[in-house]
Amino acid sequence: MPKHIAVVPGDGAGKEVVPEAVKVLGAVGVELELEDFDIGADRYLATGVALDDATFEQLKAADAVLFGAVGDPRVDEHYAASVLLRMRFEMDLWANLRPARLYDARLSPLRDEKLREVDLLVVRENTEGIYVGAGGRFKKGTPDEVAIQEDVNTYKGVNRILEHAFTRARREVCMVDKSNAMGHAGGLWQSRWKALAPAHPGLATRHLYCDACTMELVRDPSQFDVIVSGNLFGDLLSDLSAQLIGGMGIAPSANVNPDNGKGLFEPVHGSAPKLAGRGIVNPLGAILSAGMMLSHLGFQAEAETIENAVVAAIRAGECTRDIGGDLSTAAAGDAVVKHLKGT
Ligand code: IPM
Numbered sequence: 001m002p003k004h005i006a007v008v009p010g011d012g013a014g015k016e017v018v019p020e021a022v023k024v025l026g027a028v029g030v031e032l033e034l035e036d037f038d039i040g041a042d043r044y045l046a047t048g049v050a051l052d053d054a055t056f057e058q059l060k061a062a063d064a065v066l067f068g069a070v071g072d073p074r075v076d077e078h079y080a081a082s083v084l085l086r087m088r089f090e091m092d093l094w095a096n097l098r099p100a101r102l103y104d105a106r107l108s109p110l111r112d113e114k115l116r117e118v119d120l121l122v123v124r125e126n127t128e129g130i131y132v133g134a135g136g137r138f139k140k141g142t143p144d145e146v147a148i149q150e151d152v153n154t155y156k157g158v159n160r161i162l163e164h165a166f167t168r169a170r171r172e173v174c175m176v177d178k179s180n181a182m183g184h185a186g187g188l189w190q191s192r193w194k195a196l197a198p199a200h201p202g203l204a205t206r207h208l209y210c211d212a213c214t215m216e217l218v219r220d221p222s223q224f225d226v227i228v229s230g231n232l233f234g235d236l237l238s239d240l241s242a243q244l245i246g247g248m249g250i251a252p253s254a255n256v257n258p259d260n261g262k263g264l265f266e267p268v269h270g271s272a273p274k275l276a277g278r279g280i281v282n283p284l285g286a287i288l289s290a291g292m293m294l295s296h297l298g299f300q301a302e303a304e305t306i307e308n309a310v311v312a313a314i315r316a317g318e319c320t321r322d323i324g325g326d327l328s329t330a331a332a333g334d335a336v337v338k339h340l341k342g343t
């Protein structure tokens with residue numbers, strides 16, 4: 001039985017990049033059953049519901065979701081969260097894997113060539129932390145207003161993401177928190193870290209506070225292998241990492257539940273309303289995310305073929321303007337297909 005993939009382009013740039021990822025999947029020779037879902041701001045504006053329960057059940061039943069982006073200037077910013085965060089939370093996609101590899105030295109913003117080598121993975125906790133929406137606003141709109149946003153960390157959630165980070169590492173796991181200022185949450189992260197780290201003698205382990213980690217990422221990103229952190233810090237560190245390899249346009253991600261194998265694969269960039277609709281957005285983040293999906297589904301060789309073709313297209317300058325080429329979104333997708341075939 002071919003794997004059943006729910007394809008959700010979403011809004012803006014998502015609608016332009018997902019077809020390119022689908023194009024590449026079609027060319028790499030894996031038999032998949034793709035089903036398109038129209039989830040986005042147009043539907044939200046028309047019906048008042050961004051993601052209805054019946055559609056959500058279908059997404060949950062799929063083997064994987066190939067996702068673009070959600071977000072639209074016509075609707076408020078909570079709309080994106082109501083779709084994307086709902087999927088992450090309710091499908092319990094607790095590990096967000098965000099690799100950053102420098103595919104071509106010219107894409108590095110760093111001056112010193114020795115420090116450019118980036119090949120790291122941010123393992124971001126994806127279902128807890130400050131993202132859960134706990135808290136409230138009291139005396140709203142008055143000078144006495146109080147806003148509370150609670151950071152929810154559970155033993156189970158922290159333990160499983162730390163353990164998972166070790167399964168992804170080649171040489172080191174660096175745990176990042178802010179336990180010097182956030183002692184309750186940080187205390188739990190620290191205690192699980194201290195309990196788990198010694199069980200992996202083959203891997204180096206290190207802890208950094210989040211502020212120090214941002215500095216080290218810019219000073220010398222080549223030092224990192226796996227960085228594991230909570231939801232918010234992982235969000236920030238993955239954007240920073242993306243910029244070290246050429247920007248948001250080429251950064252992929254996998255939101256997975258390693259227990260039941262479910263996954264949602266999406267470029268790290270959002271709907272980019274300022275760029276969308278002009279045929280200029282970079283499809284490589286989405287294409288690499290489709291590659292991560294194949295790897296997750298067990299098609300390791302095909303995933304590598306896609307990544308190699310992306311690298312070849314970038315090195316040949318056959319890419320969009322944001323990474324130094326002059327191709328349109330569709331032509332950049334075609335270039336990857338061309339390199340897939342080794343021509
Ligand atoms: C991301 C995005 C989301 C996040 C937003 C849209 C809620 O920035 O996928 O990184 O913060 O997780």
Ligand code: MN
Nearest residue numbers: 235236239268
């Ligand atoms: Mn983000």
